[in-house]
Structures are given as C-alpha cells and as structure tokens.
C-alpha cells in the first residue's frame with residue numbers, strides 16, 4: 001500500500017480588503033476663490049453602506065467641496081479618492097462609481113420622465129434596451145411609474161427631486177452625493193426623499209454624503225461632519241460628536257462647536 005502525502009488545501013487568491021477602502025476619502029483638501037479661502041485642509045471619509053451628513057451653515061463650503069469631488073473645479077491642494085481611485089489621476093474609474101444630485105434642479109422640464117432618464121443613460125454609454133429596463137425599474141422604485149410619459153414640468157418639487165435621485169442611480173454608482181436635496185420641499189416630500197435615500201444605504205450598501213443645514217435630517221446612527229467657514233470642526237458618529245461637546249442634541253452641539261445661533265425651523 002502506498003501512502004501519499006496529503007494534498008495541500010487549495011489556496012485561495014488573496015482578496016482585496018474592500019471593506020477597508022472608503023467610498024470617499026477627502027484628504028487635506030483646500031480651495032480658494034482668489035483671496036477667499038473656501039476650504040481649509042478638509043479631511044474626512046465616507047464609508048460604504050453609511051449615511052454621512054455634512055452639516056454646515058450657508059457659505060460653510062459644502063458646494064465647493066461637491067464641485068471638487070465631481071471635478072467641476074480642479075483640485076488646488078490635497079487629494080480626493082473614490083473607492084481608492086484618485087479623482088485627479090483616474091477620473092474615469094472614480095466618476096463611474098459616483099452619482100450626484102446637485103442643489104439646483106437640472107432636469108429638462110419639457111421632456112418626459114423616461115426621456116430625461118434615457119438621455120442621461122446615453123451619456124453614460126448605457127445601451128438603449130438596458131437604459132429602458134433600468135429607467136422603468138427606477139421609476140417604480142421612486143413611485144412614479146405611472147407618470148413615466150408625463151412632462152417633468154407637471155411634477156411637484158418633491159417628485160422632481162425623486163426623479164433626480166433616480167437619474168443619479170442609473171449607472172449604478174456605489175457613492176451618492178446630495179447637496180441640500182430637500183431645500184424648498186414640504187414636510188412629507190422631505191420625509192419621502194430621506195427615507196428613500198436611507199434605503200439605498202441599508203439595502204444596497206451605497207455610501208451617501210448628504211449636505212444639509214437641517215438638524216432634523218440627521219439620525220443618531222449617522223456619521224456627521226461639521227463644516228464651518230471652510231474647516232472641519234468635528235466628525236464621527238453623531239452620538240459621539242454630540243457627547244464630546246457635552247450637549248444633549250445635535251442642535252446644541254452645533255452651536256457649541258461654531259458659536260452660531262440656531263435659526264427658527266430647526267436648521268443650522
């Protein structure tokens with residue numbers, strides 16, 4: 001009887017530790033408009049499957065940061081990475097993973113909902129049949145399937161925002177940026193949009209960066225970045241940020257960090 005040495009266990013190729021790669025990494029980013037310094041050495045991460053609230057007053061630098069992440073502006077100093085891809089060195093790979101909802105509305109009001117989605121899908125190189133399938137699925141998800149052929153002009157403000165979110169998801173990004181997406185909407189429309197975006201985090205693992213000045217949009221389980229006059233004053237799980245200031249709620253914590261007065265309506 002011959003005996004053979006036990007065969008070695010099959011070796012699996014080492015897998016990259018994707019859990020350790022942030023969806024978004026902002027590293028030492030500064031930006032000036034002429035002499036005006038809009039961002040000063042800003043650093044923070046957004047993790048996959050997390051909801052990160054970027055909280056700041058008007059003029060804090062939120063939109064400037066979004067313009068840098070989306071490459072509307074070139075990076076003057078620092079580094080921005082999307083799932084490890086440096087947006088200056090590998091913009092194609094980085095932007096493929098990114099979806100954005102900008103503050104101003106950017107829909108074509110005279111096209112239908114489906115036409116708006118198909119047009120955007122074509123810009124991303126998605127085939128016509130695939131784009132039609134994804135558009136129908138997304139319209140269903142945002143509860144507007146029955147309005148597919150209507151002109152966007154006939155939608156309410158909240159419905160338009162939901163359509164913009166659907167559009168931002170067409171190319172299946174893993175990171176979603178939203179710049180004050182609920183401004184001007186009523187309570188119900190705001191709640192619908194927040195809950196739909198939170199579902200993307202829990203059900204699809206999308207990393208979300210949500211810029212806001214409204215305290216009531218932030219939940220204790222969220223990550224929080226407090227941006228004030230271009231600087232990050234605090235960051236981390238909301239509960240930890242609040243506790244570190246000795247406050248009971250995010251409103252008071254924000255005031256202690258910034259010295260700001262709260263505005264009526266629960267906003268920073």
Ligand SMILES: Nc1ncnc2c1ncn2[C@@H]1O[C@H](COP(=O)(O)OP(=O)(O)OP(=O)(O)O)[C@@H](O)[C@H]1O
Nearest residue numbers: 033036037038056057058059060061062063064065
């Ligand atoms: N194009 C520009 N030229 C000069 N200064 C600018 C420009 N855009 C923004 N700024 C200034 O940069 C600073 C940051 O503005 P930014 O719009 O990024 O803030 P924000 O937090 O998005 O504010 P808001 O909530 O009002 O949109 C402000 O002092 C603003 O006046």
